[in-house]
Amino acid sequence: MWKLSPRPASISWFRSWGTEMGTLLDDLRGMKRMDPDGMLTHCLELPDQIRAGWQWGLDWRLPARWRNLDGICLLGMGGSAIGADLANGFAGGKLARPLRVNRDYRLPGGLHRRTGILISSYSGNTEETLSAAEAALRRGLPAAAITSGGKLAALARRRRLPLVLIPSGLPPRGAVGYGTFVLMGLLRRLKWIPAIPVPSAAAGLERTIARSLAPAVPLRRNPAKQLARRLAGRIPILYGGADGWEGVTFRWRTQLEENAKTVCFHHIFPEATHNEISGWVHPAPGIRRTAAVFLTDPSVHPRTLKRMRFAARIIRREGAGCLEVGMKGPDRFDRMLRMIALGDFLSVYLAFLYRENPTPVVRVEALKKYLRSGR
Amino acid sequence: MWKLSPRPASISWFRSWGTEMGTLLDDLRGMKRMDPDGMLTHCLELPDQIRAGWQWGLDWRLPARWRNLDGICLLGMGGSAIGADLANGFAGGKLARPLRVNRDYRLPGGLHRRTGILISSYSGNTEETLSAAEAALRRGLPAAAITSGGKLAALARRRRLPLVLIPSGLPPRGAVGYGTFVLMGLLRRLKWIPAIPVPSAAAGLERTIARSLAPAVPLRRNPAKQLARRLAGRIPILYGGADGWEGVTFRWRTQLEENAKTVCFHHIFPEATHNEISGWVHPAPGIRRTAAVFLTDPSVHPRTLKRMRFAARIIRREGAGCLEVGMKGPDRFDRMLRMIALGDFLSVYLAFLYRENPTPVVRVEALKKYLRSGR
Incomplete structure (x- = not known):
């Protein structure tokens, strides 16, 4: 069902985090304590x-x-x-x-x-x-x-x-x-989109969450937890395909920012091959602090997928972490729903690894207060 | 004419680059050698x-x-x-x-x-x-x-x-x-936009380039060179206002990527206050390798400008470099043209500091070759 990182062995992660982090994400009570406002429930x-x-x-x-x-x-x-x-x-x-x-x-x-x-x-x-x-x-x-x-x-x-x-x-x-x-x-x-079987897709998503993403599913079978462990300590750079995956990619970015409190950026392929791939040279010490995540899907144009994999090779060579994440299954709509859920759960698990309560956005609240005072 | 960094003293830059870099950007012959394909001429x-x-x-x-x-x-x-x-x-x-x-x-x-x-x-x-x-x-x-x-x-x-x-x-x-x-x-x-005096604006831009941005203008009076020196060694994170400044912000990003060969990212305000400001917490070692540049302008909604300045304070506190760049002058169209030119020159000067020829995009060319072979 999941396709995660074609060549994980070639990536040097922050090994020091290893064991402790795995333990944490399989500690159901501990996660409950770190999520007093119930972000996992919303997921x-x-x-x-x-x-x-x-x-x-x-x-x-x-x-x-x-x-x-x-x-x-x-x-x-x-x-x-x-x-x-x-x-x-x-x-x-x-x-x-x-x-x-x-x-x-x-x-x-x-x-x-x-x-x-x-x-x-x-x-x-x-x-x-x-x-x-x-x-x-x-x-x-x-x-x-x-x-x-x-x-x-x-x-x-x-x-x-x-x-x-x-x-x-x-x-x-x-x-x-x-x-x-x-x-x-x-x-x-309005008849602007074709008919889609939403209730059955939602039921499928429910099963996927229960089997693969939920907190009760242990790290070794849970791609959201595995991904969180790999992103901890690095700046995530997300890359999506232009064929409808911009929204999912941007959702991942904002969920990582708001839930995990990590800086996170993104760009879209094939456009990124006309500019961003040239940039992965400087500054080397900054690049070594990043991890690029490629969200791929069979519905993305095959030439775009080739471009993404070419870019992944460059980025890996420069010392950044590099992962490919995609869903299997026959239906694009289903895969897209599962990809959204994966990003949501990932962002909460990464919050735990950073010892953050995923729900409060204290800075957004502080800003609102500041803006009210300044009227 | 230029407004650059309201509080430069509070920012810790890579001092080690200092003198040598300044010298390099005032060495006209040296710059000419590093730009054999004439990117400065296009600017x-x-x-x-x-x-x-x-x-x-x-x-x-x-x-x-x-x-x-x-x-x-x-x-x-x-x-x-x-x-x-x-x-x-x-x-x-x-x-x-x-x-x-x-x-x-x-x-x-x-x-x-x-x-x-x-x-x-x-x-x-x-x-x-x-x-x-x-x-x-x-x-x-x-x-x-x-x-x-x-x-x-x-x-x-x-x-x-x-x-x-x-x-x-x-x-x-x-x-x-x-x-x-x-x-x-x-x-x-098509009469889709109001009349604008393009020829006179172009003449104004020409004067600005000659007086402030061109290679002959020394570092101490050249904001593009000053900005390049401040961004060297850091990952630039560009922030623009929603009121028409998305294109300029994205142009800066792509010019920095293609000319200076530096990774570079961006986001737009006020949207960024609903997600990105929450992210400037983790990972701390990564954040210290970044520099946030706020492209501000009087035409941006005043509440958006307040949001940008609030965000700048947060980002500075977390150890990132932080700058505000904007243009003075009565006309929005003029200011926008000058901002585009500033980004263009900045990207070339930063290329020089990284000892890069700004013109070739070897990876884009390598990709094209790879795609042709893979057909």
């Missing part, structure tokens, strides 16, 4: 969120104006925006109309009266999203909202916008299944 | 390219079908794709219709018969671009081409596509002024 709930969100999306009551759109622009930030990237990835070039995402206080160019505006803020209080939403409403664009409450829920009710209310009380990145699949359900209702 | 030519490209774009003869488009999708890679990002940045939310860029073998979703396809390949032989172009032509989408020759020029002639031929013999990234401003001229012709 385990992903299949349930997918099923629920999909149904809400399909059932969404939309006004007539939404039936004849030229495109959709989602306004959102962080965990409330990534759903648009993931939905684009699932659609994989088969989307009937463009779905854009705008992560800013201001609206992007190119909007017109047949662009649907999807306002997405899990808390309902994201200041960038509310600012852009107000601008969109002033321009009279057709708008709808996805939130768990807050100011956005109040605004949607006041302006009678179509609204999907998702359960509150989660960290926004822990509600990604809801957000992404409300959007997927909507795209299906 | 100096940017204003000329801008003027020429703009005029060719305005003069482009387009068929009737191009007068009623819903959007444009540019197909391109590397230096032939960045023009779309930069044009979006210049337009800064004022673009009448969406301008997308597709960096892949395959076409993206959401295209329809009123989406203009701009095929952009400097060499004319970029395999991803030609592959996507063929798919677009099979679907009968309205297409046009920008190239210096190669297979794309032949294809355009055979299919009678509107074509702008730009001068050949440059590295694609050294022709960015042509590519970007052909596109800008086209957008102006």
Whole structure:
């Protein structure tokens, strides 16, 4: 089922971490203590969120104006925006109309009266999203909202916008299944994507999580734990393929940043072969502190995969860690779901290795306080 | 004119490089020896390219079908794709219709018969671009081409596509002024962007280059050289604002990668405050090998600027180098041009400090050979 690192023997990892780290990730009580706010529970709930969100999306009551759109622009930030990237990835070039995402206080160019505006803020209080939403409403664009409450829920009710209310009380990145699949359900209702058997895929994901990723699965059979051990002590550099894998790659980056509190970067192939591969020369001491992770999949163009493997050889030669991670199985949608779950679990296990509670994002909270004081 | 690093004293740089490096960057003959293929000349030519490209774009003869488009999708890679990002940045939310860029073998979703396809390949032989172009032509989408020759020029002639031929013999990234401003001229012709005084802005840029960035300007008055000295030995992490500065930030990244042969990464604010600032904790030894560069500008939303400065304080505290770079002056378009030129010169000076010839991209060439052999 898993394909992990074609040539692990050629990679020099931080051996000193070895045994102790393995023990830690197989200590169920210890992990529970380090996760008092239950990030692992949100990871385990992903299949349930997918099923629920999909149904809400399909059932969404939309006004007539939404039936004849030229495109959709989602306004959102962080965990409330990534759903648009993931939905684009699932659609994989088969989307009937463009779905854009705008992560800013201001609206992007190119909007017109047949662009649907999807306002997405899990808390309902994201200041960038509310600012852009107000601008969109002033321009009279057709708008709808996805939130768990807050100011956005109040605004949607006041302006009678179509609204999907998702359960509150989660960290926004822990509600990604809801957000992404409300959007997927909507795209299906609009007939912008082909039919997909979401409930059975969610059931398959549930089995994969139970058998391979969950905390009870020991390190020797758990690729998320194995990957966490390999990334500990290094800066992860993630590489995905352009054929719909941008969203998954970016989700891995943000989950590693927020849960594991590690700096993490990414780029997309084949574009990276036109610039980034030239860069893996300097500075050598910095490069030795990195580990490149290639997210590959059979749905990625075969020439792109060749490019990725060429790049991997270069990067390994320069002294960086280097891994290839991919899923097996006949269905692209299934593989993509499993890849998202792998990244989620990996980020939590890496948090444990760094002795971090994965849930709190103290800096984001400190920033919000600072911004409020500075008004 | 330049605003560089508000608190340089608080940053610990690699002092050992100090004197020797300064000497090197003020040694005109030495720099000429290290630049046998003339990358500095291409940097100096940017204003000329801008003027020429703009005029060719305005003069482009387009068929009737191009007068009623819903959007444009540019197909391109590397230096032939960045023009779309930069044009979006210049337009800064004022673009009448969406301008997308597709960096892949395959076409993206959401295209329809009123989406203009701009095929952009400097060499004319970029395999991803030609592959996507063929798919677009099979679907009968309205297409046009920008190239210096190669297979794309032949294809355009055979299919009678509107074509702008730009001068050949440059590295694609050294022709960015042509590519970007052909596109800008086209957008102006379509009335998708407001009128801009490009020739006078190009003249202003020429003066800035001569006074501040050119190799003859000594280190003590040359911010590009100063910046190169500060980045040497560290992994540059670039941060730009969402209000149109994504393209400039990405251009800096790719120029540093291709010219200076340094690994380099980037992210965009305010999005980065929803994920990346949480990551600047681990791994500490890796973080000490990085330098964060914040590209700021008065046109960036004031709340985004506050977020950037908050992030800068965190990053500095964790032991990374930390700099803020911005331009002064009344006009956003002028400042953006100067910022692009600053990145270009910086990347070449950093190449010299690393004792690299900025022009050859041996790995890209090796990859092309490998891909040809593997067909």
